[in-house]
Amino acid sequence: MFADNFTNTDVKNNILTYPLDHKQQTENRLIDSIYDAAIDPQKYDELLLLWEDEFFVTPTRETSQQVDGAIENHIRRAHKILSLTNPQQNEPPRIEQLVDADPLPTLILSRDQIVTLANQVAQNLFGVKIGKKLPHNAFSADDILKIKHYLTHLNKHKSDRVLAIIQPQNEEGQATYLFALSKIDDVNSRRSLLQISVVNTVWNETVGKTIQTTFALTDAEIDLAKRYVAGEKLADIAFAKGRSINTVKTQSKSLFRKTKLKSQSELIRLFSALQQFAQQENNGRNNALHLEEPVGLNSSYQHFIGRAYINRMNGRKLYYETYGDPDGEPVLYLHGVISGTKFTHEIMDLFRAQKIKLIAPHRAGFGKSDPHFEQREEGFVEDVRAVLVAEQVDKFKVVGQFAGAYYAFILGAALPERILKMRLINSHAPIESKNQLSKIMGRPLRTLVYTARYIPQLLPFLLSNMDVQVRKNGGRYSMNKYYRESAFDYELCQDAEIGEVVIDGFLSCYAQGNKFVTQQVKNLYQKDWSHLIADCPVPIELYHSTKDISVPLWVMQDLAKKHHQLKLTIVEGGQLILYKYPKTILADL
Structure with a gap:
């Protein structure tokens, strides 16, 4: 009898106390991991696994979930430790990052x-x-x-x-x-x-007129100067002008005599100096256009036309790059969160072959563009208008990748009469169900999206940790980790050129700390933006892959059925299909 009572009591106590002990042990492991990751970013993966186990539940409705107050306090303390031990979040990118990202x-x-x-x-x-x-x-x-x-x-x-x-x-x-x-x-x-x-120089008409007036150059001589600045060689100039080499030599002697210069190199130095002076003179004038890194001369990068910036309100600078044919049909490119504004040679060649001038602005807070003081969707539209004015563009087409689609829909609703069509590559989509979220392949992105959607108060800690990951371990480490669960994408990233392009996106999105990423995540995942698609009357071509790690194909198929302006083309592969099949993705743009 005594033995039976003892056994029953023992079993009963275990049944009552084991779940509590197990829960406490799980929470303790999570708390330890939170502090470990704040001190050592290499332990971030372990944190994600425990984070998913602790917080991912199946809610009965789409609402925010409650978090244990003690755990939330630990996360806030760990976030403060992370901020104190990594104070460089708002510093400019390191020289290593700039060199690595330069095409x-x-x-x-x-x-x-x-x-x-x-x-x-x-x-x-x-x-x-x-x-x-x-x-x-x-x-x-x-x-x-x-x-x-x-x-x-x-x-x-x-x-x-x-x-x-x-x-x-x-x-x-x-x-x-x-x-x-x-x-x-x-x-x-x-x-x-x-x-x-x-050397990055393109001809600036204002500077050109200054040189022509100052040195009393003829139209033929200033045309020759323009060609020399563009890096053309004597034989090429003679061929292009239909003149003999001796004739061009004679004109060159006159040009150098009048300018008191001795060589093409000195002419380029003069032009560059005057261009820099012109930029300083214009500094502070709203919407003044500055050519900062124009054309890569005489190289296989000839289809990179240049980089420029515009002075916006309150001293903000808005940067953008241009590719392809300088006189081609304008196409606006909208980058994602971790996809930048650089392209492979093959893609740049396609822009040129199709007579396209691709204009790729850096959204506020991304890459080199200064952030908005108030993050507003209207601010994005205003920035695009400024770029269009600077490039003298009326009607244009749009190409967007990943999260760039969100901004494409905003732009389509704001400027429908000016946009001829859109082509969106592996477009992001509004989160409409928990089932959709659970199909996101990569744990880092899935954890980020879930946290943003259901426990947004914990989001800053995750984003700060990701920021430290990129800055301490570099773009290649972050790229490989992000795509390691997608064999298609991971293999593409091992190609040297494609890898550099993808790395540029990682470095650019965290170039100014994690504020840009924070705002993007809030826009994409904390609200339902289905209305943006409905409000966009522009014809939209969707190119979506069978194994995109962010948005399952069935989500895009459902969207295409709901909205008549969407036309879906399915492409075999992962998220980076643009770099695998550029001729297919960019055909008849």
């Missing part, structure tokens, strides 16, 4: 001629290795002397100014790229370094 050959030298940084394009072009001395055969003997001279006298020069122009030759003795030498200051290492990068 043109760029390398950085220390005073002892050691290559401290070089993007993949520069490594391939010059045969240089990071941490090694600059090879003597990378440039001519005269150019090497120039490089050594400016390395020796770096302290005497101002930063971010063109010090000299050099033009290396290939094995056949032909001139290739034009390169600029400039001084940059690395605030992290507190060193002055020498940057060697492709």
Whole structure:
């Protein structure tokens, strides 16, 4: 009898206390993981797993869920620790990020001629290795002397100014790229370094008129100057103008005599200096257009037309890039949250072949564009209007990727009479059900979306941790982690050029801390924006993949059935189908 009573009591106690103990143990593991991830970003994956186990429930209705007050307090404390131990969130991007994201050959030298940084394009072009001395055969003997001279006298020069122009030759003795030498200051290492990068200049009519008036140049001579600034060689100019080389040589002598210059390099330096001065003079004038990084000259990057910025209200700068044919049909490109405004050579060639001028603005807070003081959808539309005015565009088409679709729908409702059509690639869609959310493939994105939707008060901690992940571990680490559950996308990312393009998106979205990502996540996931699709009367072509990691195909199929203006084309693959099938995705744009 005693034994029976003991056994029953023991079993009863275990039944009553085990669930409580197990719940407490789970919560303790989560709390430990929250602090671990705040101190060591490498433990973020473990946090996501425990986070999902703790918070992901199946609600009876689409409402916010309650979180244990003690756990929420721990998360707030951990977020404060994360902020204190990683105070660089609002600092500008590091030099490493800028070099890695540049589509043109760029390398950085220390005073002892050691290559401290070089993007993949520069490594391939010059045969240089990071941490090694600059090879003597990378440039001519005269150019090497120039490089050594400016390395020796770096302290005497101002930063971010063109010090000299050099033009290396290939094995056949032909001139290739034009390169600029400039001084940059690395605030992290507190060193002055020498940057060697492709000269970026396009003709600015205002500067051109100044040069023509100042030096009394004829129309033929100013046309010749324009071609020299564009990096054209003597033989190419003669062929384009239908003149003999001797005739062009005679005109060139007159041009250089009047300007008191000796070479094409000096002419480019003069033009660049006047262009920089013009930018400084215009600084502060709202909507004034500044050409910051125009065309990559004489290179395989010839279809990158340039980068410019516009001064907006309250001193904000709005940046954008242009690609393709300078005189082509205008197409506005809307990037996603982690998809940037850079493209592969193949895609840039397609823009040119289709006679398209692609205009790719950085949304406020993304990349180099300053954030809005008040994040408003109207502010995005106003920024687009400013870009269209600067580029003298009336009617245009739209291409959007991923979260860029959300802004495409906003634009379609605001400017329906000006948009001819839209093409949206693996478009995001409004979250209308818990089932839709559960089908998101990658745990990082699924956790982020769920938290934004149902427990938004915990979102800042996750986003801050992701920000630290990108800044501490780099874009490649973040890219591989993001796409590791999609074999299609992960394999594409291992291609050097595609990988650089994708990495640029990761670096650009966190370039100014996590404020941009926070706002994007709120727009996309904290509210139902189905009405934006209904309010957009523009014809829309959807290209959606069978295995997109963000939006299941069936969601887009349902949307296409609901809205008559949507036409769906299904493409086999994952999220990055644009880079796998660019000819298909961009056909007949």
